[in-house]
Amino acid sequence: MQLKPNPANAAPDGRLPRQSGAVGLHVLTLTPFFPSLENEVGGCFVKEPLDALADLEIISSVIAVSPIYSWRPHSSPAAPAEWVRYPQIPGTLGLSSAGRFLHASQLRKVQQLHGKRPIDVIHAHAALPCGHAASLFARQLKIPYIVTVHGLDVFNSCFLTGAPAEWRRRVSIAVYRNASAVVCVSRKVQKILEEGMPAGTPGNVRSEVVYNGTDTELFSPNPNCPRSIPAQPAGAPQPDRAGRARGGL
Numbered sequence: 001m002q003l004k005p006n007p008a009n010a011a012p013d014g015r016l017p018r019q020s021g022a023v024g025l026h027v028l029t030l031t032p033f034f035p036s037l038e039n040e041v042g043g044c045f046v047k048e049p050l051d052a053l054a055d056l057e058i059i060s061s062v063i064a065v066s067p068i069y070s071w072r073p074h075s076s077p078a079a080p081a082e083w084v085r086y087p088q089i090p091g092t093l094g095l096s097s098a099g100r101f102l103h104a105s106q107l108r109k110v111q112q113l114h115g116k117r118p119i120d121v122i123h124a125h126a127a128l129p130c131g132h133a134a135s136l137f138a139r140q141l142k143i144p145y146i147v148t149v150h151g152l153d154v155f156n157s158c159f160l161t162g163a164p165a166e167w168r169r170r171v172s173i174a175v176y177r178n179a180s181a182v183v184c185v186s187r188k189v190q191k192i193l194e195e196g197m198p199a200g201t202p203g204n205v206r207s208e209v210v211y212n213g214t215d216t217e218l219f220s221p222n223p224n225c226p227r228s229i230p231a232q233p234a235g236a237p238q239p240d241r242a243g244r245a246r247g248g249l
Helices: 044-055 092-116 125-141 163-178 188-194
Strands: 025-031 058-067 082-086 122-123 145-149 182-185 206-210
Touching: 025 044, 025 125, 058 092, 082 092, 082 182, 092 125, 092 163, 122 125, 125 145, 125 163, 182 188, 188 206
Parallel strands: 025 058, 025 122, 058 082, 122 145, 145 182, 182 206
Antiparallel strands: none
16 A cells, blocks of 8 residues: 655655655544553554654644543643544444544534645544544545554444444444555454455455554564463463463453
């Protein structure tokens, strides 16, 4: 998957030099996951790639979202973002309609942002509520959007089953089908996405796998530690590859 800048703004070699008046690709990130003053490691997997994108002359605007019934996050100086709150029926019952409430409450803000510096693409994290809101913003602004899926509950149907789960599934399917691309953090997530889309429907989902990266300057194997996991006593919880005990949290 490759996102390209507007050709009207590009230099002959396709790059956008940092000169006075030059405008790079502008990406609006819409996410419920992002570091805040209260939790500076929350959503770091969303924030850290934005630093790398800046080196590619990509301009990022971040709107981080939280429902009104949750605690109010505040922007961290180390992770600038505009935290906004939106109305939502509490809990998972209101998740299928949360994207519409998020869109309605933030439409003017997004339009103003687009007026100051045209948005080239919206990058939403999770189908609900951000992906749903992104699809509505994109339709009005006539720009593309992509969605990143971070977990195995691709269709938001693993909790509060029955009609609410079916509502969430329908909205999620529409979000994925209309997206320019769906980014999956693993092949497993992509497989769940592909197998869960209705068979024989037009405009099948376009997906790519982009794994979560690791900063090897911060994380690397300890050469003094054994590379294999030692055998555990019979009946003891077995650790997974991340070192957590299965059957625990």
